[in-house]
Amino acid sequence: MGFSNRVILGVIGAAVVITLITIPAVYYSRSGATKRPFTLQDYFNDTIRKKSYNLYWMSDKEYLHKERDGNVYLHNAETKDKYLYLSNATFKKVDATDYWLSGDHKYTAFESNYTKNFRHSYSASYSIYDMTQSTFVTPASLPRMVQYFSFAPEGNQYAYVSNFNIFLNSNVTAEPVQLTHDGKKNEILNGIPDWVYEEEIFASNGAIWWSSTGKFLAFAQFNDTDVQKVEFPWYGSEQYPITVAIPYPKAGSNLTKVKLFVVDTANPTLHSQLAPPASMAGRFVCTTCSLMLTRNTDFKAEVNAVRSQFDPFENLVIFSYFLLSDHILCSVTWATDERVAVQWLTRKQNHVVVAIYDFDGSSWREKEKFEQTSKTGWIGHYMPLPIFFAKDKLSFYKVMSDTQGYKHIHYIKNGKATPITSGKWEVIYISKLTKDAIYFVSNQHERNPVKRNLYKIMLGSSPSTPMCLTCGLHEDRCQYNSAYLSYDASFYRMDCYGQLALYVFASNNSAMQETFVTNNQSLDVIKMANIGVKCLYEFMSVLFGLGPGLPLYTLMDNRGSGAGTELSILEDNKELENLLTEFQMPTMKYGTVKIAGFDMWYQMMLPPDFQKSKKYPLLIDVYAGPCSQSVSYQNKLNWGTYLSSSLGIIVASVDGRGSGYQGDEIMHAIYRQLGTFEVEDQMSAVRKFINMGFIDKDRIAIWGWSYGGYVASMALGAGTGLFKCGIAVAPVAKWDYYDAVYTERYMGKPSENSDSYKNSTVISRAKNFKKVSYLLIHGTADDNVHFQQAAQISKALVEELVDFEAMWYTDKDHSLRGQALHHTYILMSHFLQKCFLNPE
Structure with a gap:
């Protein structure tokens, strides 16, 4: 916690240690009670319970916040104005617990009857509310319970999944068009992931991705027909237990088969499949010389080259074709309405291909790709992170391991990766890419892996030096931070997760320096005090904390000369x-x-x-x-x-x-x-x-x-x-x-x-x-x-x-x-x- 009164201690380190050891703590509340x-x-x-602060950015300066009384207010970060956007009475009419806005903000889908499935998936009811008429206009065709619901980025068209099939409504009043017809429980799932994709890959309840304006809709289909099921009893309260069966691919068994399709929302009867790159389909491998051929189109030339290198008589080199059909769909990222990037991962998860597909007016074709292989383990922290397209909508930014084995931002163009950040620290993820900057979270500050902060790199700058936006903010309390940025990053909610920090050891080689700070001091004073004592334990460096240092959420200005200004405390x-x-x-x-x-x-x-x-x-x-x-x-x-x-x-x-x-x-x-x-x-x-x-x-x-x-x-x-x-x-x-x-x-x-x-x-x-x-x-x-x-x-x-x-x-x-x-x-x-x- 920060305090206004700062006192620099003038005592020697040894006295501090003695004080800590010999003076027992006495605990009294403000009322004098123990x-x-x-x-x-x-x-x-x-x-x-620690409280957070829910916030949904509507634009670059406006956001929605649902207050404890259930009312949702629209806030303007620039003018500090706010007004009632959705009343708690409207929520109560349909017993709603959550809400979703249409792309044009003219309609709200109120979510109720939440019924949990697995970690992320659930079924719910949705009631459509007309914001201009202040009335519910839910179409009779919308099923009472659906497995997934999603508005398009623009307009008010929406898609939903019911009984494992996808339905599309071109607008709120239109009749739905059924996009898929083969959905079946535990066999074919359209638009929603099966168990393993939900748990291990998407961490989401949906597998539908709208293009930038909603002109196209991409969706994944998961085929569990060949996946063995795990079964366990559900005892409930009936006379006999029932058996729950879930397709669950265990180590070494058949994986879920996944396909990716794109639908033209103006002509939804036309489906195009985006196939994985040819390099994901299979490889010719020299089984006697342990070489894998890199191409599939001209493999005869490669075979001859390998044979001439290892066996001029061509009778000892044996080639086999290994199918790599167990590919994994990692992410789908739209660049424009007619360009989309898909990350495909091999089953071993040590090789990923970023394939970029273009729509040529009649079909989707692979335009270019970028491949990445790990020689020491798996790709990414868990899975490859999504890419961020640059201004040209073809090159992109990606977090991946550098040559030293640290995760950093790279700029990918024409198949070549150029590092944007570097050092013995890691980028955790990219938060946002704007026209002039990249915002990301990392543990760069003091190269301390237990800290996290928000950074900014200006595009086109040379050298590209990251600027920390949160390192000096409430430093006595906030050393593990993230941020939620507005559309163009003019404002952001700083998320400080608190820290207990008042008593500090800082190591210097094998020696340790120790500092004790009173409750009236901040970390700035810790840096100034310079009170040293020899380390008792040469193998450790330590930081003590006396708290409470609870989470703090603030609204920050990121514009021009005002950048770094705290506009308000949202939750302290x-x-x-x-x-x-x-x-x-x-x-x-x-x-x-x-x-x-x-x-x-x-x-x-x-x-x-x-x-x-x-x-x-x-x-x-x-x-x-x-x-x-x-x-x-x-x-x-x-x-x-x-x-x-x-x-x-x-x-x-x-x-x-x-x-x-x-x-x-x-x-x-x-x-x-x-x-x-x-x-x-x-x-x-x-x-x-x-x-x-x-x-x-x-x-x-x-x-x-x-x-x-x-x-x-x-x-x-x-x-x-x-x-x-x-x-x-x-x-x-x-x-x-x-x-x-x-x-x-x-x-x-x-x-x-x-x-x-x-x-x-x-x-x-x-x-x-x-x-x-x-x-x-x-x-x-x-x-x-x-x-x-x-x-x-x-x-x-x-x-x-x-x-x-x-x-x-x-x-x-x-x-x-x-x-x-x-x-x-x-x-x-x-x-x-x-x-x-x-x-x-």
């Missing part, structure tokens, strides 16, 4: 800040430990009265999946807050090998070998933590959810003796059981990497669980990590006569929502309390 611990009930209290979470003054809150500690030659970032949540001379139980909160990031300068208010505040437990997380945003060398270290380094690094970090002197080595636990549950289980099953107990929620047991797109991205097919698949199972480590206490939790209706995984772990533990605890949540999916989630945290809390009881 502060109380943050309890588990507080964690589930809806009034103790002041109410929550006042509430939290009544609690004994933990402090945060950040730093790095040297593991396998890398500086690995960690964070610790320390109890309110933390003293280095004491010994504390430690809980490792782990995820550790490929490209994950658990450590960041974001405000943490979670289950760990309760554990630290009420139970005196230190809760720590570590980003080891395999984690993201620090370069491909770290991220790709676990390529084709999941369950190795990311698990080892958690255990190595624990050993480092023990050496800090304040960890009770006999009271250490680990827990995780999903991939984190897998890593926790693998660490517990390693038999190191480091952990006394652990918890796994919805863990993977064996990668053969998980979906093909995710698993093969990191492991390849089981047939091509059998040893790694065999060595990466929790099941094979079952006998080592006799040495630890283990709690296994899973939902029986988990469509993501199937209950099969926990069942197999349970079976293996029983076979080894391991005494363990388990809890199954009936008809609950991967996230265990509702009372089941509350019950889960109560159960885990009790388990940890039993685990950490001092020996009698």
Whole structure:
């Protein structure tokens, strides 16, 4: 938090350390009452929640905001005027919870009867409202429940998906035209993704893309006919359970077949398929010399060239044609009404083709393409990010790995990639491209991977030096930021995710300098104080925080001389800040430990009265999946807050090998070998933590959810003796059981990497669980990590006569929502309390 009074301390560093260790904290509220611990009930209290600020840009200076009373107001960022746009009474008429605007802003589609399907997909009802007549004009032809609804960018035509088929309305009053007729549950899905595309590729409930004016509409068709189904019981409340069946391609099995079509909305009976480039169809491979031919059109010439190079007698060189038909559709980006770019990915996900298609008046043809291959792992952080077309609408900007293995912005023209940014830091994503600038989020500031800021690069500038737009804004509170920019980036909402930051260690080589700052100082004073003390632990650099540093949302001016001006505070979470003054809150500690030659970032949540001379139980909160990031300068208010505040437990997380945003060398270290380094690094970090002197080595636990549950289980099953107990929620047991797109991205097919698949199972480590206490939790209706995984772990533990605890949540999916989630945290809390009881 920023304070107006700034005082520079004139004390020596050693005195500061003594003060921190020997003077216990006294907790009083403003009323004089003693502060109380943050309890588990507080964690589930809806009034103790961080607030965000919903905003939808209507233009370059106007935005909509739905207030707490349900009214939607139109704001003008330039004039600061606002007026009622949609009343809560209109929402109530159709019991709506959300809304969508037509391209011409003359109509609003109110969404109601939300019915969840999977993580992103759902069905809902839509009521069309005429803004000029202030009345509902929903056509009778619009089904009561649809699977997807989308207005065009211009006018008021819209498309929707019903019963897995796409329908197009040229305007609100027109009769719908059915674009597809072959849709069928679990077989053919038009305009909406199947399970694996929704979960692993699009992270969306739709697969429809309008051209810039709505002249054309692109849609994907997903064919699951050959995809094997996973089945599980839904117990419900009837006499007999029903069986849920979902097409789910597991590692090594048949993938979803995808096709991409384009429809002329003025003549919707005409469909054109955009086929993947020829290079995605198949390749001739020299099976005796391990070479793959690069072309498919003149392969005879290449065959002769290879044969002459390796075998003049032409009798030892054998060629085979390998089909690459298992392509993956990544993204669709329109440049104009008659030009579209599509990213196609191979099944191995180490080769991507950006194909640009043009409409020649009668058909769509491939104009040019750009190909990218990774030699060290997979493409992108998870998937290739969408491209951004330049002014000429042919060249484009793309985030991809540079020659040093860091993700940076590149300018692609005529098949050549030119880096726009560079350095040992990473671009997370491009936020917006305007006619004169690129806006992007990165961790460039201080080359610190746990920070994020918004940057701007002027196009045509040489050298292209990024300018940070958020680095100096509320620096005492905001070091993990993003932004939502208006149409032409004249204004933006700055999204600051908060940070606990008042006590700082900053390392310099092997020495550490330490600074203590009073509650009246900002980080500017920290930089000025220059109070040094020798580092007690040469392997770490640390940042402590005393909070609260809650999320902050502000409206920023980005125009000319006014650029960087804060126009208003949209949400500062002041109410929550006042509430939290009544609690004994933990402090945060950040730093790095040297593991396998890398500086690995960690964070610790320390109890309110933390003293280095004491010994504390430690809980490792782990995820550790490929490209994950658990450590960041974001405000943490979670289950760990309760554990630290009420139970005196230190809760720590570590980003080891395999984690993201620090370069491909770290991220790709676990390529084709999941369950190795990311698990080892958690255990190595624990050993480092023990050496800090304040960890009770006999009271250490680990827990995780999903991939984190897998890593926790693998660490517990390693038999190191480091952990006394652990918890796994919805863990993977064996990668053969998980979906093909995710698993093969990191492991390849089981047939091509059998040893790694065999060595990466929790099941094979079952006998080592006799040495630890283990709690296994899973939902029986988990469509993501199937209950099969926990069942197999349970079976293996029983076979080894391991005494363990388990809890199954009936008809609950991967996230265990509702009372089941509350019950889960109560159960885990009790388990940890039993685990950490001092020996009698």
